Amino acid sequence: MRIIVCENYEEVSKKAAQMILSQVTLKPNSVLGLATGSTPIGMYENLVSLNKKGDIDFSEVRTFNLDEYYNLPKENDQSYHYFMYKNLFDHININPENIHIPNGMTDDVDAECERYDELIKEAGGVDIQVLGIGNNAHIGFNEPTINFEKGTHLVQLEDSTIEANSRFFDNIEDVPKKAITMGVGSIFKSKKIMLVATGENKAEAIYNTVYGKVVPEVPASILQFHSDIVLILDKEAAKFLK
Numbered sequence: 001m002r003i004i005v006c007e008n009y010e011e012v013s014k015k016a017a018q019m020i021l022s023q024v025t026l027k028p029n030s031v032l033g034l035a036t037g038s039t040p041i042g043m044y045e046n047l048v049s050l051n052k053k054g055d056i057d058f059s060e061v062r063t064f065n066l067d068e069y070y071n072l073p074k075e076n077d078q079s080y081h082y083f084m085y086k087n088l089f090d091h092i093n094i095n096p097e098n099i100h101i102p103n104g105m106t107d108d109v110d111a112e113c114e115r116y117d118e119l120i121k122e123a124g125g126v127d128i129q130v131l132g133i134g135n136n137a138h139i140g141f142n143e144p145t146i147n148f149e150k151g152t153h154l155v156q157l158e159d160s161t162i163e164a165n166s167r168f169f170d171n172i173e174d175v176p177k178k179a180i181t182m183g184v185g186s187i188f189k190s191k192k193i194m195l196v197a198t199g200e201n202k203a204e205a206i207y208n209t210v211y212g213k214v215v216p217e218v219p220a221s222i223l224q225f226h227s228d229i230v231l232i233l234d235k236e237a238a239k240f241l242k
């Protein structure tokens with residue numbers, strides 16, 4: 001596990017974008033695993049400006065997002081579809097056919113999860129997976145639980161996650177209670193993983209991820225076993241690491 005501690009959010013965002021830039025430069029048809037949430041927004045801003053300057057070409061890149069709320073229409077401004085187009089896809093030269101996000105409006109959850117896993121497999125697997133981390137150490141929407149889930153599946157969100165995500169909704173009752181997420185197994189299969197975290201409220205989750213026991217109650221702890229993972233943190237998120 002490599003750990004890079006940055007001065008602030010701007011530096012985290014720049015470093016994370018540079019890693020994607022290197023990946024896509026080396027392999028123009030890379031498969032990127034992408035995350036939503038507030039942390040990667042700065043990274044996406046950097047990628048948009050690199051694309052505008054002609055420094056990164058997304059024309060052959062394929063993307064798979066980690067997760068989507070269940071039963072929230074794509075057009076809803078809190079859906080992860082909406083987020084990804086607003087923060088990245090609408091501003092870069094990506095081929096829309098190469099964008100994949102779980103369909104949270106499916107009538108058949110099992111079929112949708114199977115389809116998503118199959119598409120990742122057909123694409124040759126994820127080359128680099130971008131992750132954020134929840135205050136409870138969730139990755140994707142894999143909440144603390146009693147076993148590590150392998151593939152894409154439907155999850156019930158924890159109260160603490162619903163509360164954390166309510167900052168984006170008018171009121172907490174509007175926050176979806178379920179989501180479709182890649183499993184810890186799918187995440188772990190990525191060739192490379194880059195986890196970004198900033199702020200003091202992530203410090204304990206980061207400490208447990210790096211030094212804690214590998215247990216499904218701390219979903220991100222499994223990352224200790226991955227052979228090519230980098231954490232890009234600001235000083236606050238790294239504050240318990242010595």
Ligand code: F6R
Pocket residue numbers: 034035036037038039040066067131132133134138139140141
């Ligand atoms: C988002 C996702 C989540 C977030 C996590 C942190 O696609 O999978 O695991 O990465 O909840 O969110 P922020 O960055 O908003 O603190």
